[in-house]
Amino acid sequence: MMTSRLARPELLLPLTAFGLTVVAFALVPTYTDADLNSFDVYNTLQIFARLGPIALALGLTMIAGEFDLSVVGTYALGGMLTVQLGQEHFLNGLLAAVGTGAAIGLVQGGLIARLRLPSMPVTLATYIALLGLTSALSDGLTKTYSNIDVTLWVDQTVLTIFSPRSLITLGLFGLAAVLLAGTRWGRELRAIGGDRRASRVAGVRVDRLLVATFVASGALSALGGSLLSFSLGSANPDPGVQPLILAAAAALLGGVSLAGGRGGALGLLGGILAVALLAEIATVAALPSYVTQLFYAGLLGVIVIVDAPDLHNAVTRFRAGLRPPPSKEAQ
Numbered sequence: 001m002m003t004s005r006l007a008r009p010e011l012l013l014p015l016t017a018f019g020l021t022v023v024a025f026a027l028v029p030t031y032t033d034a035d036l037n038s039f040d041v042y043n044t045l046q047i048f049a050r051l052g053p054i055a056l057a058l059g060l061t062m063i064a065g066e067f068d069l070s071v072v073g074t075y076a077l078g079g080m081l082t083v084q085l086g087q088e089h090f091l092n093g094l095l096a097a098v099g100t101g102a103a104i105g106l107v108q109g110g111l112i113a114r115l116r117l118p119s120m121p122v123t124l125a126t127y128i129a130l131l132g133l134t135s136a137l138s139d140g141l142t143k144t145y146s147n148i149d150v151t152l153w154v155d156q157t158v159l160t161i162f163s164p165r166s167l168i169t170l171g172l173f174g175l176a177a178v179l180l181a182g183t184r185w186g187r188e189l190r191a192i193g194g195d196r197r198a199s200r201v202a203g204v205r206v207d208r209l210l211v212a213t214f215v216a217s218g219a220l221s222a223l224g225g226s227l228l229s230f231s232l233g234s235a236n237p238d239p240g241v242q243p244l245i246l247a248a249a250a251a252l253l254g255g256v257s258l259a260g261g262r263g264g265a266l267g268l269l270g271g272i273l274a275v276a277l278l279a280e281i282a283t284v285a286a287l288p289s290y291v292t293q294l295f296y297a298g299l300l301g302v303i304v305i306v307d308a309p310d311l312h313n314a315v316t317r318f319r320a321g322l323r324p325p326p327s328k329e330a331q
Contacts, residue, residue, distance in 0.1 A: 008255075010254075010255030010256070010267045013252075013253060013254065013255040014254045014271050014274070015270060017270065017271060018270040018273055018274045020274075021273075021277040021281075025044075025280065034285070036284070040284060042157065042160070042162070042163070044280040045161060045276070046163065047276040048272055049163065049165040049168070049169045051246050051275065053075075053221060053224025053227070054224050055271070055272045056265070057071050057218075057224075058248060058251050059254060059263060059265075059268040059271075060176070062256045063261070064192055064210060065192065065193035065261065066213070067119055067120050068217045069120060070104065070124075071221040071247065073126060073127040073129070073134070074101045074104055074222050076130065076134045076236065077097075077137075077222065077225070078097035078098070078226050079225035079229035080134045080137055080138055080229075081096045081097040081222075082094055082229045083229050084137065084138075086145070086147070090230065093226065097222040097225065098223050101222025102218050104218045105215040105218025105219065106211060108126055108214050109210050109211035109212070109213065109214030113206070113210040131238055137237075142234050142237070145233045145234055146233075151233045154227060154230045154231050165230075173266075173268065177265035177269075180264050181265075185209070188209055190261050192204060192209060192261075193257075193259075193261035193262070195261070245300075246296070247272075249296055251271060252300065253274050254267040254268035254270055254271025255271070256271075278296075
């Protein structure tokens with residue numbers, strides 16, 4: 001039973017990805033001149049803290065059979081609101097950012113659920129609008145956060161390899177794991193991602209659950225932007241598309257299906273840690289940026305092909321054809 005459970009894609013993909021990247025990370029001194037130390041592990045977890053909240057946000061909507069492209073726009077707006085409203089009291093900026101992110105998710109989720117709109121065009125429009133709004137709030141300029149005490153606190157070393165920011169991000173994944181694995185919300189989220197019509201027939205409050213999922217996605221994305229602004233001591237009005245690409249790669253490596261209905265928080269954690277390790281390997285090995293971009297593009301292509309339903313069906317038929325026919329005695 002344990003072997004068959006580990007063979008499920010939502011566990012097999014993240015375990016394989018994380019295991020391979022750990023081995024590649026450990027072997028860095030054998031193919032580069034660099035030596036590894038505790039700072040490299042710390043820096044890996046800092047990358048995890050930067051990408052983790054939006055990977056978790058995106059992954060939750062993907063489990064529900066949706067795709068929230070607006071996570072990076074909310075991420076940028078959250079960071080900008082934090083810097084502009086939290087100069088004297090960091091909590092004011094943090095609460096404003098998370099509250100705004102939740103409100104954005106509430107509006108998007110309401111439109112998608114009530115009007116039966118596809119999520120990708122809605123969230124793409126929101127993403128573009130949020131980047132424009134963030135740029136308008138900052139006059140298109142990077143804004144500085146002057147509360148140096150907060151900046152030093154979020155990145156201070158804890159137990160050699162952690163920081164408050166990475167521990168907060170780990171806590172978010174832990175909370176999501178409890179909710180997805182141990183509550184009705186988690187079971188129903190996978191159900192609506194697998195078959196929304198059957199879920200409605202079974203009495204699942206699909207609309208309410210979709211709205212709640214987008215609210216969580218918005219709040220997580222804004223929180224990620226806030227923590228990054230505290231860390232950098234500044235907010236950028238346009239973070240680019242790389243965070244979205246890496247978050248999508250992490251979600252897919254974490255065993256989340258493009259078709260929805262599959263995935264979990266621990267798998268997402270394995271996926272984002274694998275991506276963070278790959279990014280740290282590229283940094284330590286001093287690889288050109290175009291090499292890492294080509295690698296991520298190829299990785300996404302492989303994952304999409306492996307996740308294709310037709311390929312699964314073809315493999316199943318092929319395996320069935322290899323089985324010997326039942327003997328007459330067995331019949």
